[in-house]
Amino acid sequence: MNGWILATTTFFASGVEFVEAATIVLAVGTAVAWRTAIAGTLAAVAALTVLVGLGGPLLANAGSLRTIQLIVGPFLILFGIGWLRKAAWRFAGLKPQRDEQAAFARELGRLRDPKEAGRGFAVAFQGVFVEGLEVAVIVVTFAASRPGELAWSIGGAVVALLAVAIAAFALRAPFARVPENALKALVGVMLFALGTFWTGEGLDLRWWAGDATLFVLAIGIALLAAATSVALRARRAGA
Amino acid sequence: MKVVHEVYDFITGGSLVTPIGLIVAILCARFGPAVFLAVVLATFVASTLERVA
Numbered sequence: 040m041n042g043w044i045l046a047t048t049t050f051f052a053s054g055v056e057f058v059e060a061a062t063i064v065l066a067v068g069t070a071v072a073w074r075t076a077i078a079g080t081l082a083a084v085a086a087l088t089v090l091v092g093l094g095g096p097l098l099a100n101a102g103s104l105r106t107i108q109l110i111v112g113p114f115l116i117l118f119g120i121g122w123l124r125k126a127a128w129r130f131a132g133l134k135p136q137r138d139e140q141a142a143f144a145r146e147l148g149r150l151r152d153p154k155e156a157g158r159g160f161a162v163a164f165q166g167v168f169v170e171g172l173e174v175a176v177i178v179v180t181f182a183a184s185r186p187g188e189l190a191w192s193i194g195g196a197v198v199a200l201l202a203v204a205i206a207a208f209a210l211r212a213p214f215a216r217v218p219e220n221a222l223k224a225l226v227g228v229m230l231f232a233l234g235t236f237w238t239g240e241g242l243d244l245r246w247w248a249g250d251a252t253l254f255v256l257a258i259g260i261a262l263l264a265a266a267t268s269v270a271l272r273a274r275r276a277g278a
Numbered sequence: 279m280k281v282v283h284e285v286y287d288f289i290t291g292g293s294l295v296t297p298i299g300l301i302v303a304i305l306c307a308r309f310g311p312a313v314f315l316a317v318v319l320a321t322f323v324a325s326t327l328e329r330v331a
Contacts (some may be wrong), residue, residue: 079290113304114289116296117290117291117297118289119289120325121291122295122324123326124291124293124326125291128329133329172288173288196298203299235318238303238304239314239315242304242314243309246310246311256315264322267323270325278283
């Protein structure tokens with residue numbers, strides 16, 4: 040399988056999560072101190088790096104490729120469905136759209152509360168670590184499912200991290216214009232398709248078109264998600 | 279107990295339908311890829327409707 044598919048998926052998944060983390064880090068930098076915000080961020084990135092560095096090889100040696108695919112595939116399906124159904128709910132108006140400006144203002148207010156004094160490092164660390172944890176799991180599972188794909192998998196996440204960090208440093212403001220819901224839907228489709236494909240391979244199923252089935256799955260899942268979203272929206276409008 | 283709840287939420291997004299549907303899909307895989315895929319896709323739709331129902 041093309042490593043670019045894995046790199047693209049981890050790039051978008053990481054990008055969306057790091058945009059949310061950047062809002063928290065920016066709030067810490069603005070309300071507390073930039074040094075504290077950067078220290079918390081670096082500590083969280085280091086913790087996530089250790090997690091990927093230990094988890095990747097550990098999972099990769101957990102058994103035969105089929106066994107690993109059977110462990111990893113269902114996780115990716117669960118994550119993919121999670122991302123995709125939230126996107127469908129947002130499109131249908133059942134869940135509010137993520138507003139980075141509002142999240143930034145909320146976080147700023149919380150950090151300026153005297154009761155929260157001295158928590159800047161912990162808030163920055165927790166923000167980056169929690170948002171990055173799902174990405175770390177995705178990177179590790181990708182790397183385990185395809186021998187030799189760790190570099191592609193990590194590469195996509197690192198490029199996203201650098202892009203978001205540079206943009207955040209340049210703007211010094213939350214990313215209000217990033218189409219987060221569309222990106223989350225895209226990542227959901229990719230995770231869901233990869234998870235379904237790998238679980239099938241782990242179960243010894245013979246996919247009709249070999250590796251090319253992955254693209255058919257992705258298109259089919261995207262169409263089904265779009266139809267479900269439209270139906271939910273219509274139902275809500277008619278209610 | 280709270281930790282278990284947090285881990286469950288992290289993995290499943292708080293859905294009851296998704297893990298059950300996934301187990302059913304894996305059990306049904308013996309009937310071929312079409313059945314497996316149909317159950318997985320139905321799980322997604324059911325999981326999305328879970329909140330609305």
